[in-house]
Amino acid sequence: ADVEINVGFENAVTEPCSIAVEKWAELVDEKSNGTMKLNTFPNSGLGKKVDLIDQMVMGQNVITVADGAFLAEYGVPDFGIFYAPFMFDSWDEEWRVVDSDWYQGLCDELAEKGRIRVLASNWIYGARDILSTKKVVLPEDLDSLKLRVSSNDLSITSFTDLGANALGMDMGDVYQALQAGTIDAVENPITSLANRSFQEVAKYLVKDEHILATSMWICGEDFYSTLTDEQKQILTESAEEAGLVNNDLYDQATEEAEQLLVDAGVEITELTDEQKAAWIEAGQKFYNEDAAGLGWSEGLYDTVKAAGQE
Amino acid sequence: MKKTDKKAMLLNIDVVIASVAMCALVLATFAGVIARYILSKPFGWTEEVQASLIVWVIFGAAGAAFRTGNHAAIEIFYDMFPAAIRKILNVIILAITVITICYLGYASLEYLKLFATTGRKTSVLHWSYITIYCIVPISCLWQIFNFVLTTIFGYSEQETIESITDEEFEEAKKKG
Amino acid sequence: MKTVVIISAICLLIMLFMKVQVYVAVLAASAIYFIFAEGTNPAMFAQLTISGASGISLLAIPFFVMAGVFMNYTGVTRRIMECCSVLTSRMYGGLAQVNILLSTLMGGLSGSSLADAAMECKMLVPPMEAEGYTKAFSTVITAASGMIVPLIPPGTGLIIYACINNISVGKLFVAGIGPGLVLSVTLMIFTRFVAKNRGYMPKRTEKIPASEKIAAIKPAILPMLLPIIIIGGVRIGIFTATEAGTVAIVYSLLLGILYHEMKASDFLKGCKETVTTTASIMMIVAAASCFSWILTKEQIPQTMAAWMTGHIANKYIFLIICNIFLIVVGMFIEGNASMIVLGPLLHPIAVAFGIDPIHFAMVYIFNCTIGAFTPPMGTLMFVTCGITKCPTKEFIKEAIPFYILFAVDMLVLTYFPPLTTFLVDLVY
Ligand code: NA
Ligand code: NA
Numbered sequence: 001a002d003v004e005i006n007v008g009f010e011n012a013v014t015e016p017c018s019i020a021v022e023k024w025a026e027l028v029d030e031k032s033n034g035t036m037k038l039n040t041f042p043n044s045g046l047g048k049k050v051d052l053i054d055q056m057v058m059g060q061n062v063i064t065v066a067d068g069a070f071l072a073e074y075g076v077p078d079f080g081i082f083y084a085p086f087m088f089d090s091w092d093e094e095w096r097v098v099d100s101d102w103y104q105g106l107c108d109e110l111a112e113k114g115r116i117r118v119l120a121s122n123w124i125y126g127a128r129d130i131l132s133t134k135k136v137v138l139p140e141d142l143d144s145l146k147l148r149v150s151s152n153d154l155s156i157t158s159f160t161d162l163g164a165n166a167l168g169m170d171m172g173d174v175y176q177a178l179q180a181g182t183i184d185a186v187e188n189p190i191t192s193l194a195n196r197s198f199q200e201v202a203k204y205l206v207k208d209e210h211i212l213a214t215s216m217w218i219c220g221e222d223f224y225s226t227l228t229d230e231q232k233q234i235l236t237e238s239a240e241e242a243g244l245v246n247n248d249l250y251d252q253a254t255e256e257a258e259q260l261l262v263d264a265g266v267e268i269t270e271l272t273d274e275q276k277a278a279w280i281e282a283g284q285k286f287y288n289e290d291a292a293g294l295g296w297s298e299g300l301y302d303t304v305k306a307a308g309q310e
Numbered sequence: 311m312k313k314t315d316k317k318a319m320l321l322n323i324d325v326v327i328a329s330v331a332m333c334a335l336v337l338a339t340f341a342g343v344i345a346r347y348i349l350s351k352p353f354g355w356t357e358e359v360q361a362s363l364i365v366w367v368i369f370g371a372a373g374a375a376f377r378t379g380n381h382a383a384i385e386i387f388y389d390m391f392p393a394a395i396r397k398i399l400n401v402i403i404l405a406i407t408v409i410t411i412c413y414l415g416y417a418s419l420e421y422l423k424l425f426a427t428t429g430r431k432t433s434v435l436h437w438s439y440i441t442i443y444c445i446v447p448i449s450c451l452w453q454i455f456n457f458v459l460t461t462i463f464g465y466s467e468q469e470t471i472e473s474i475t476d477e478e479f480e481e482a483k484k485k486g
Numbered sequence: 487m488k489t490v491v492i493i494s495a496i497c498l499l500i501m502l503f504m505k506v507q508v509y510v511a512v513l514a515a516s517a518i519y520f521i522f523a524e525g526t527n528p529a530m531f532a533q534l535t536i537s538g539a540s541g542i543s544l545l546a547i548p549f550f551v552m553a554g555v556f557m558n559y560t561g562v563t564r565r566i567m568e569c570c571s572v573l574t575s576r577m578y579g580g581l582a583q584v585n586i587l588l589s590t591l592m593g594g595l596s597g598s599s600l601a602d603a604a605m606e607c608k609m610l611v612p613p614m615e616a617e618g619y620t621k622a623f624s625t626v627i628t629a630a631s632g633m634i635v636p637l638i639p640p641g642t643g644l645i646i647y648a649c650i651n652n653i654s655v656g657k658l659f660v661a662g663i664g665p666g667l668v669l670s671v672t673l674m675i676f677t678r679f680v681a682k683n684r685g686y687m688p689k690r691t692e693k694i695p696a697s698e699k700i701a702a703i704k705p706a707i708l709p710m711l712l713p714i715i716i717i718g719g720v721r722i723g724i725f726t727a728t729e730a731g732t733v734a735i736v737y738s739l740l741l742g743i744l745y746h747e748m749k750a751s752d753f754l755k756g757c758k759e760t761v762t763t764t765a766s767i768m769m770i771v772a773a774a775s776c777f778s779w780i781l782t783k784e785q786i787p788q789t790m791a792a793w794m795t796g797h798i799a800n801k802y803i804f805l806i807i808c809n810i811f812l813i814v815v816g817m818f819i820e821g822n823a824s825m826i827v828l829g830p831l832l833h834p835i836a837v838a839f840g841i842d843p844i845h846f847a848m849v850y851i852f853n854c855t856i857g858a859f860t861p862p863m864g865t866l867m868f869v870t871c872g873i874t875k876c877p878t879k880e881f882i883k884e885a886i887p888f889y890i891l892f893a894v895d896m897l898v899l900t901y902f903p904p905l906t907t908f909l910v911d912l913v914y
Contacts, residue, residue, distance in 0.1 A: 005400065008784065011653055012649060012650050012651070012830070013650075013830040014651075014652045024603075030807055032385075033607075035318075039785065041782070041783075042827065042830060043650050043826045043827075043829070043830060044693075045826050045827050046779075046782065047537070047779065048537065048782060049532070051533060051534070051537050054424060054533055055330075055530055055533070057424060057428060058424060058529050058530060059527065059529045060527065060530065061525065062524070065549075073431075073433055075428070084697050114428070115428070137582060140476075142363060144350055146346060146350070146352060151354075151357050151358070151433065151434070152433040152434070153434050155346070156354035165346075165350055165351060165352050165354070167346065167353070167354060167356070167728075168350035168354060168357045168358075168543055169357070170357070172541055172543055172645055172646060172649075173642075173726050173728070175640075175645055175655050175729070176726065176727065177723070177726055179640075180720060180721055180722060181722065181723030182346070182721035182724070182725065182726055184725040195649060195652055196648075196649050196655070197422045197648060197649075197653075197654050197655040197656060200655060200656040214458070215448070270567070271897045280404065315558075322758070324760070325757070325758045325761060328761035328765070329754070329757035329758065329761055330547065331761075331812075332552065332757060332761050332764070333757065334548070334774055334905050335548070336552065336732045336736075337809070339545070339549070339728075339729055339732045340729070340732040340735075340736055342729070343724065343732070343733070344847075345559060347723075347724050347725070351876075357542055360542055360545055361540050361541075361542055362540075364539070364540050364544075364545065364548065365539065365540045366547060367761055367764055367765070368539050368764060368765050368768045368769065368772070369539075369765075370761065370765070371762050371764065371765035372765045372766075372769055374758070374761070374762050374765070375762040375763075375769075376709045376766045377742045377762075378762045379875060380756075380763055380765070380766035380872055381507040381508070381510075381766050381769070381872065382507070382508050382868045382871050382874070382876045383505045383506060383507045383508060383771070383878075384502050384503060384861070384862070385505050385877055385878060385879060386503070386509070386878060386882070387503040387504070387505075387698060388881040389879065390503035396651050396690040397502055399505070402504065403504060403505060403506050406501060406506055406510065406511075406514055407506065407507065408512045409514075410514040410517055411509050413511075413517045413521075413528070413531075414513060414517070414531070414532065414535065417517075417520070417528035417529060417531040417532035418532040418536070418729035420527070420528045420529040420532065421529040421532035421536070422623050422862075423529070424529055426636070435639065443536060445511060445688075446536060448531065453645065453658075456556055458875075471812035476723060477692070482530060
């Protein structure tokens with residue numbers, strides 16, 4: 001192949017994301033008549049996400065997957081809104097935002113300031129829920145709950161504002177930490193929770209869906225600009241098509257994961273509209289008090305809400 | 311104070327730096343346990359501090375590890391060669407080591423340049439990655455210096471790894 | 487396969503055998519790749535090396551090294567050893583047995599064979615030498631018993647393997663107990679024979695009076711509480727396994743103050759020993775992780791695995807080839823890294839051959855660990871030799887009978903699945 005690109009990501013091969021990445025590689029191969037090739041490296045086999053992003057900034061032929069909180073740290077803090085609590089009411093609202101001019105502008109800013117090009121943003125990562133060893137129904141139950149979150153400013157700030165004792169911890173330590181009671185809870189999409197067998201050691205799940213998390217596939221702007229227009233189009237088009245495959249698989253995978261949780265004796269709490277409203281209300285503290293400290297643009301919340309209007 | 315003592319003290323500045331980083335690493339981690347378990351108010355910054363300090367411990371002491379003879383090597387085949395060939399090998403080993411560590415130093419400067427252009431900082435504490443990683447190129451120069459000092463000038467600081475048992479201590483006392 | 491990778495691998499072997507410092511040899515081999523391979527960048531070389539050294543998951547290593555060092559300076563080690571020495575004085579190779587037992591008990595906690603072996607090299611090898619064991623034998627027994635560690639729950643290797651291949655962490659934890667115990671027991675039996683052969687004879691033949699035992703145990707009570715505090719603290723969730731290292735450090739410092747055995751100058755010496763030992767271990771780990779990355783990126787283990795599995799039609803042949811292949815891979819690639827790259831390739835094939843996934847996991851993990859004990863590139867071997875300053879030549883000579891023992895254990899583990907699956911079936 002003329003162009004070879006290494007795609008590194010964290011997911012295990014059995015997860016929907018990995019299956020869809022293989023589909024992406026297949027599509028790229030087909031559409032380019034074999035002149036372009038994606039080499040896939042699941043399980044962070046090619047390295048940690050931060051390292052891969054550094055490599056792409058150095059001009060390497062690398063693609064990886066990131067989320068809003070991650071991209072916020074590469075010169076465009078506004079990306080963080082995709083990882084903020086209770087920001088979007090539905091996936092459709094989020095897709096409208098991703099299709100908006102505002103989002104296109106955000107991506108261009110990232111390409112300029114962070115030297116990172118967003119290839120596709122239509123991949124569902126999953127609705128993030130809280131799995132805990134003590135029952136949680138309402139935000140006040142988070143009080144004094146030691147909750148493992150992603151180790152970044154945005155997650156720690158927003159969950160602290162929700163009332164939890166948020167802390168970062170290596171994902172590899174979480175199973176033991178839950179089992180021993182070092183921490184009380186962990187938040188992630190159900191599929192990821194089940195993949196790491198956390199249901200064996202924590203028996204309460206609240207489907208608060210605090211973040212409807214999407215994945216952004218990214219590559220280095222310097223490498224991207226070496227591609228011809230046709231190659232760029234093949235890469236991004238296939239990425240979006242594979243994204244649809246991912247989203248189809250996601251529903252089924254979530255159902256299966258939920259069944260695994262039920263089989264393991266996890267008590268799953270579905271929120272009533274009232275309860276959900278209480279969560280959204282609790283989430284507002286973050287937007288009102290602390291979001292500004294993260295370097296967000298003036299009135300970002302309203303801008304994004306407007307961009308998500310039908 | 312003897313001249314050699316002064317020299318050793320000056321050389322051991324790297325050990326001091328690495329030890330301070332190591333103690334800070336232990337304290338930060340231990341404080342994290344107390345904050346989480348006793349105060350129920352875990353720190354958000356523990357991981358970041360750990361990942362930064364460990365770089366200073368390792369690269370801070372990498373040069374000193376030459377002086378204390380801690381860096382391992384396989385000597386089986388080397389020992390089989392006659393003395394004349396060993397002399398030649400020594401020169402080659404010297405060259406390989408100096409060139410490799412120089413290259414790592416150069417590469418780490420290139421890596422630092424990346425952070426100079428992007429200005430990226432750690433997520434929670436907003437520490438500059440340049441501050442965290444600047445020890446690496448310095449360490450490379452220092453490693454080369456220590457390597458030359460130990461292999462060409464035969465300098466070494468033997469650390470006592472044997473812990474003396476009471477009997478041995480008594481015996482030593484009897485002998486005076 | 488790219489020529490430049492083959493050249494750098496050959497250079498690596500030549501340099502290693504030329505007595506170039508291990509970490510320099512591995513870095514140099516990696517540097518060759520970054521200088522000559524197309525489309526690479528020197529900054530990446532630095533990045534991979536630094537990030538290989540600064541992984542949070544490796545913090546157990548410096549912590550347990552420091553704990554081992556301070557236990558020596560504060561008189562904790564001496565009290566424990568004097569007690570063990572009396573209690574085991576009627577056994578062949580008493581302290582060697584203590585060494586094995588300690589790894590089995592503390593094993594799953596540090597989670598890493600390197601952390602365990604590094605601590606025990608600091609703590610147990612000097613007293614063993616004082617009792618007349620050779621340096622090489624003491625070092626080998628410490629490294630060999632370190633191999634038990636990844637098998638015993640709750641080891642990190644087990645968790646990583648489970649997540650990658652989507653199997654239950656809990657089941658894998660239970661599965662590790664059988665093989666871990668078998669390895670531990672066979673090592674102890676084996677050590678007994680070696681000790682008898684060597685004349686590491688029992689120091690006493692008569693029955694030891696209870697009063698003497700009590701006199702030996704008494705001063706060791708507070709120090710002996712340390713393992714209990716560590717294991718208990720992790721089990722009831724006060725701290726994580728990594729943090730346990732710092733608890734051990736603080737506890738032994740407190741005892742040092744209590745015993746008036748810790749002078750300021752001792753503290754400084756202890757710090758120096760800790761940082762130089764840590765640096766030498768982690769530089770090897772960092773360099774090795776850089777070299778592993780190169781092999782992974784060039785898809786070398788993947789290609790070999792694909793070729794290998796494409797030519798096998800029988801479950802038993804598959805298993806034996808896996809044994810050999812994984813040991814060879816284990817020599818060059820750190821255990822967890824190899825699991826990440828090869829686990830997803832070999833696991834489904836094993837399942838397709840009708841091999842129990844949990845059984846295969848244990849075979850996999852054990853084989854990788856043997857690789858770390860094996861020349862030319864065994865990290866466990868380098869680290870223990872680096873700390874005790876045992877010549878690798880002596881180490882390998884001493885290790886030969888242990889290779890045979892591990893080969894037998896490996897065959898039993900591979901061809902007798904109930905060893906792993908029996909307990910799992912019983913519990914689940
Ligand atoms: Na041991
Ligand atoms: Na190895």
